[in-house]
Amino acid sequence: MIKPNMGISISPPASTSLADALFPKVRQRVLAVLFGAPDRSFYATEVIALAQSGSGAVQRELAGLSEAGLLTVTRQGNQKHYQANAGAPVFAELRGLVLKTVGLADALRAGLAPLAGQIDLAFVYGSVARQQDTAQSDVDLMVVSSSLGYGELFGALESATLALGRKVNPTLYAPAEWDKRIALDSAFITRVLSQPKIWLIGNEEQLHAPSA
Amino acid sequence: MRPGKSLKPEAPDANELAGLLRTGTARLHDARNTTLALESRFDLAYNAAHALCLAALRRMGYRAAHRYIVFQVLPHTLGLGPEVWRVLDKCHNTRNLGEYEGLLDVDERLVNDLIEATAAVAKAIQP
Numbered sequence: 001m002i003k004p005n006m007g008i009s010i011s012p013p014a015s016t017s018l019a020d021a022l023f024p025k026v027r028q029r030v031l032a033v034l035f036g037a038p039d040r041s042f043y044a045t046e047v048i049a050l051a052q053s054g055s056g057a058v059q060r061e062l063a064g065l066s067e068a069g070l071l072t073v074t075r076q077g078n079q080k081h082y083q084a085n086a087g088a089p090v091f092a093e094l095r096g097l098v099l100k101t102v103g104l105a106d107a108l109r110a111g112l113a114p115l116a117g118q119i120d121l122a123f124v125y126g127s128v129a130r131q132q133d134t135a136q137s138d139v140d141l142m143v144v145s146s147s148l149g150y151g152e153l154f155g156a157l158e159s160a161t162l163a164l165g166r167k168v169n170p171t172l173y174a175p176a177e178w179d180k181r182i183a184l185d186s187a188f189i190t191r192v193l194s195q196p197k198i199w200l201i202g203n204e205e206q207l208h209a210p211s212a
Numbered sequence: 213m214r215p216g217k218s219l220k221p222e223a224p225d226a227n228e229l230a231g232l233l234r235t236g237t238a239r240l241h242d243a244r245n246t247t248l249a250l251e252s253r254f255d256l257a258y259n260a261a262h263a264l265c266l267a268a269l270r271r272m273g274y275r276a277a278h279r280y281i282v283f284q285v286l287p288h289t290l291g292l293g294p295e296v297w298r299v300l301d302k303c304h305n306t307r308n309l310g311e312y313e314g315l316l317d318v319d320e321r322l323v324n325d326l327i328e329a330t331a332a333v334a335k336a337i338q339p
Contacts, residue, residue, distance in 0.1 A: 150302065150325040155295035169302070177319050188317070 019102035026053045028102040030061040034071060034084045035098040036164070038091075039134055041074065041083035070094065095131060100198055104128065104139065104164060109200050111160035112143075115152065120144045120175060121202035129196045138169040141200075142192060144178045219285075222275045229267055233337070236263035240330050243323075251310075254318045254326065258307050261300050261330040265289070268337050280304045290336040299329040 019028045029051035033042060042050070048058045062082055065071045072085045085091060099105065104124065112122055126140030127133040143153060153170050161168045173181065181189045193207070239260035243253045265282040268289035269275070276282050283304055286297035303326045310316025 149328065150299045150322065151295035151329060154298035154302075155293065158294040158298075161294075169305075172321060173319070174321060177321070 018100070019106055022097065022101065026051065026057045027061050027065075029053055030058060030065065031094070031098050032103045034065075034082060035095045036103040038084035038086060038095060041072075041081040043076075043079045043081050047082065092131070099128065099131070105198050105200055107160040107163045108139070108141065108157070108168070111157045112200060115145075115148060115156050116201060118145050118147045119201050120146070121178075121206060122200040123202070124198040124200065125192050125195055129198050131196075138167045139164065141168055141170040143170055143172045144175055145172065146175050148172060218277045218281050219269075219274045220277065221273055222270070224271050224273055229271055232263045232267035232270070236260045236267065236330075237334060239263070240327070240334055243327050243330070250318055250320065250323055251316055254303075254307075254316070254323050257323065257326045257330050258303055261303070261326065261333060264330065264333045264337055265300065268333070271337075286333070290333065292332060292336055296329045296332045299325055300333075303329075 022028075023031065030047060030053075033047050033050045044059060044062060047062065048055050051058055062071065066073050066082065070085055070088050070090070071082045072087075074081045074083070084095070088094070108122075108124065112119060121142070121144040123129075123142055124139060125142055127137045128139050141157075150170070150172055153172055157168045157170065178189075182193070197204075237260070239256045242248070243257035243260060245253070248256075262279065262282060265286060266276070269282050269285060272289055276285070280301065283297050283300040286292040286300070303322070306316070306318060306322065310318075
């Protein structure tokens with residue numbers, strides 16, 4: 001059986017989020033746009049609109065990140081196009097940080113926050129967690145809850161879906177159903193369990209906790 | 213709603229609408245029969261949802277090029293939110309995996325939530 005989170009605060013308030021501790025606000029948003037979709041380029045006005053931040057502040061971030069070699073800049077006519085630089089020595093680490101914080105996990109955590117008391121486990125798996133996603137990839141989300149239904153879950157995830165610009169594809173299991181499938185060694189669950197995960201609620205230890 | 217490649221204008225037809233509502237309502241009713249296999253209840257509820265959502269689209273004077281579109285336009289046809297249309301969209305994908313790849317993975321929760329979403333469609337479409 002999966003143990004419930006007994007009164008442990010799961011989603012920290014926005015002021016102490018991982019992203020806020022790491023990066024100033026505008027940089028978070030710029031990184032989220034560019035490292036959230038590293039396979040495409042954006043021109044500055046696009047980044048400004050998507051980051052929903054002031055033009056000057058975004059321009060400064062773009063200039064700083066480009067100078068450091070974290071972004072590539074290409075000219076198309078008189079437009080500058082910016083793209084996450086896959087050749088940067090910290091590309092994979094930074095992309096991982098963005099996915100686990102501002103780019104994806106924070107948006108999903110915020111969406112799930114009102115339901116957190118009803119959720120035993122929640123994590124992202126699949127191509128996004130493996131960092132093999134493209135802009136078209138769904139975000140595969142596993143949720144274990146004894147009381148939630150798909151309707152409520154989809155309602156809660158809607159804002160994250162819109163913010164991420166990607167479809168969130170949740171699979172919801174009751175704890176008994178989850179345990180049963182692990183015990184049956186279903187191909188799907190085995191694959192999910194063996195792959196990288198981005199934890200939203202719960203952790204790897206809880207996953208392997210012995211059944212009561 | 214603007215007709216594009218995925219939606220084609222086609223005048224509503226009273227007989228067609230009545231037929232879709234009848235089959236949708238009947239299948240939704242039978243989907244609640246817990247003596248049936250879970251897979252059968254899923255099929256019944258999914259087909260009920262498709263008939264009712266198609267009725268809502270046809271009533272507005274359109275036909276869809278693909279099945280899944282009738283679910284995705286629910287916010288426009290019946291004003292229903294993600295708690296309904298995304299559940300049906302998910303069930304559409306589940307159904308396709310079952311039909312085409314033999315991987316119908318349904319549990320009681322999914323079937324119950326599908327029935328609930330379909331019931332919300334049935335309620336919204338009543339004149």
